[in-house]
Amino acid sequence: MDLIATLRAMLGPAAVLSAPAQRARYARDGLGPWRGAALPPALPDAVVRPASAAEVAAVLHLASTHGVPVVAVGGATGLMGGAMPVRGGLALDLRRLNRLRAVSRIDLTADAEAGLVLGRLARALRAEGLHLGHDPWTLPVATVGGAIATNGIGYLGGKYGSAGDQVLGLEVALADGTLLRTRPAVRASAGYDLRRLFVGSEGTLGIITAATLRVFPQPERRVLRGWSFPEFAAGFAALLDLHALGLQPALLDYGEEFGPEVPATCTLFLGWEGYREEVQAALRRATRQIAARGGTPLPQGEAGAFWRRRHVVAQRLRRRRQSEWLPPRTAFDFVHVALPPSAVLDYRARALAALAQHCVAPRECGLWTHPGLFSVVLAAERDTREEASAAVGAAVDELLRLAQDLGGAMEYCHGVGLRLAHLMAREHGAGLALMHRLKQALDPAGILNPGKLGLDLA
Template sequence: MADISPLIAALKSALPPQQVLTDSDTLQASSHDTWPLSTKLKRLGCHDYQADVVVNVTGEQQIQQVLALATAHDTPVTPRGLASSVTGQPLPTRGGIVLDLSTMSQQREINTTNMTVEVSSGYNGGKLEDELQQMGWTLGHSPQSLYQSSVGGWLSTLATGQFSSYYGGIEDLITAYTVILASGEHIRLKASPRAAMGPDLRQLFIGAEGTLGVVTSVQLKIFPLPQTRLFDTLELPSVEAGLHIMREQAMAGLRPFLLRLYDAAEARHAMQNPQQPLPVMFIGTQGIDGVARAEMDALMAIIQRHGGRSLGCEGVQGWMQRRFDFSTVEKRLDTPGGYAETIEVAHNWDGIASLYHALVDILTPLAGEVLSHFSHVYPQGTSMYMILLGQEQDDRQAVEKLRRIWQETMNVCLAHNAELSHHHGGGLIRSPYARQSLGSAHLLLRRVKQALDPNAILNPGKLGL
């Protein structure tokens, strides 16, 4: 890249100088998110994806100024929220500017009549959920990273939450948002409550990972807190029995807010019982009391037909209390030579079981523990998590093992024609596989990119772009 000092000088002239950061600690921090591989590289002092300058912006006008200067100096811009990504979305592959959106003015507007809330894109999701719950409302969106992630990040990575079987993914929860294009143009995308004037353009930037524009504010649905919640923990004879239950309840049109199937290996962690011998399922229904109870009865009838046995509520309620806890992975990563990874994929009903067995077979030699659960259910199929915990002699060997785990997993998923990501997005780690995964649709993505970002300055190196 050419000398960046003229750009830095121009940024300091256009913005308050204290918002334009070039100190070593800030630049090194820009090279990492919460991706396990990035965490291990940080321990090794490797900062491969590092900005030349970090700009803390407070509003849309400043974003427009930064983009105008970046275009004039032909310098890439990587938007960054709270950096809770676990696949490397906010890491700058070509240096340049990291645009820190977490410093934007915190704005919030609640409309209880229309049941919406609008916030600035850097708003912390857990903070927003707590504020809403104090008023008797909920977002319905509950990722494990709730208290570490931003609302704009949810949109940009096509996130989903633990209760998606009831509320849907982020694409179902967004009603409107604003985005600034690389050209600096300000765009408002909405449908109130639905619109039929051409294609639904709101979908264009959802999951785009900042490659097409910079999201500045998001309007989301809100829901009244449920009157009743019911829970149960079930022990099942096999993973296949659990998958049959998931498919049949979807076919019956049930809407449990919680539906999680753990294989025997992960069930021991989920139940906090090292002697747990069989897969378990956590279930929950909610809503008006009569509806919640009727759905629980209908779901239990399906479960019992497939050999499920109730273990009571203790297991699932314990999980509800610790469902934002990521410490098992964090502690392992903070151990010399320790490694851990969570890879989520998705597949149709006719392929998910064979994909599960294939991944367990190929990953078992690569980790001390290989755990799996299924947690987001649709009429056509389900998502699947593979969680790996292992130990090598040092961090360099751990890094190599993590890279091999990803390579093996992606290759198996491509061979099975599965979806390579369900809700963690593509980021850096999946970008090499994006074109093969999307197939001919990647041509459309490239055409859209060319139209909206002709100089290719926005978050290069992601989604196979």
């Protein structure tokens, strides 16, 4: 293909990979075949590894001219197939854009390139006495650009918000090769907030090349505590009490596990961080409220162990990416829905009833970072993996539709990609047609991550 030769001349031969084994590494992200949507792998025609924003812009200009799809890839940990090149074209691996351009301890900002791995950014900030607010499970692998493009959320989301909330300014390469920079101002009332347009856009409107992030002082004090509750509703009542008080923990992880070998208890971990007096006051008041709802304190070591283990899954992922880790006739999936807290108990009861009807087992239910952000992990075993996947997929769809019907959003941190594309019209109504028009305006040749977000279905 002429385009590959042109790209090699432009970026250097080492930055353009076309051998089958190299391309195969980009055929999947975290949407494995064990999930509720059994999708075949999708090979790109070539992998391009630019080293600067200018190179990204030049690649996009060329791809637009040739009408060739471009799929941004960061750490490829995305769970929805967003980084899968379903229409071929170029996989644009951004991990060579990995510089921390500037840090300001006065402004509390960091200018980071999009391919910088979050864990490396967190370590660099720590050396400056600063703190990265975004701390997802996949911190050791996921990138700044991937986190913003999916508007992810991390363990400390209760205090620092989503990845998008932490963006002050963006540098974005547009489809035609224009490099756009939004002003990294703390507040702006000067027209459209273009920055927000790219948050959660999963590489369909532009390629994020760098971001100015809001960062935070290293907390003077962090406390973590755990409690158990005999039933979900009791712990949830405690969380609603804190919510009503305006007492927002930095870490909120409340979960119940199902299964014959697991005792049916619910475990709550809360954490606060900040300056000493605020942390002490929050802990004291929360402890009182939780005791009043029947929470039994866990041994102190358990909360600490929970915190230390929080990235283990990502480290495992880095070692054995596409390995088969489930029995061959099993599939599993999850939902992460955003509900009004007032709807959570009703949702939980109806979701469990729906799973029973589908003969799909709940593995875990829980809340993360906020009393309205509810997740369910589910699994099914059938005669074949395909049958198990179909059963899990149908159950997931019903749970997502139920969240929509109760006034919620079908996903709160992993994006849409391919996996949830079929429910975008139901999620957004007339909003999906508007998204489609925005997409056409920004990417008239349709080269940016085609086939994602249900935009083709509008």
